[in-house]
Amino acid sequence: MEMTLQLVIDCADPRRLVDFWTEALGYVPEPPPGGHSTWREYWSDMGVPAEELPEGAGDAPESIVDPAGRGPRVWFQRVPEPKTVKNRVHLDLKVGGGRGVPLAVRTERVTATVERLTGAGATVLRIMDEPEMEYYAVVLQDPEGNEFCVV
Known part of the structure; x- marks a missing residue:
């Protein structure tokens, strides 16, 4: 049996997070299947009663996918x-290149990504700058407060 992985993030405004995380991950909004114009239309055609769907659900993409399929x-x-509380699971966006790359280069890459993501709506929580350990990372929050790291 083949298994695939889907990451689910609870939120108040899926559209806002679709916009943010497509920028953060280089993903694209997932189009509705089978030539449907919206996910709501697709669900309706699949027999889901309209009254079972929250208002606005499926009118715009609520999921994103890796365009490379990986x-x-x-x-x-x-x-x-x-x-209301800290995440128990978070994403690490690994942009630095790993321990084989000089710390100064990794720091520069992380900083550039953090600048891009704060411009897209992220907030910096803390910087983990530990040169004696050859480590640099930044903890951020997405527009709804979900923590993630850029390393």
Whole structure:
């Protein structure tokens, strides 16, 4: 049996996170299947009663995919409750190149990515600058407060 991985992120505004995470990951919004104009139309054709769908669900993409087909699908699931505590799982965006790359180069790469993502709506929480350990990373939050790292 083949297994695939989907990452699900609870949120209040899927459209906002689709926009942010397509920028962060280089993904694209997932188009509805079979030539449907929206996911809502697709779900309707699959027999899902309209009254079972929250208002606005499926009118715009709520998932993103890796255009190269290598990474997992990410679905932004609308939930009614706000985020209240620290994530138990987070993403690390590995842009530095690893320990084989000089620390100064890794730091420059991480900094450039952080600048791009803060421009897209992320907030820096803390910088982990530990030159004695040859380590540099930045902890950020996406527009809804979900933590992730750029390393």
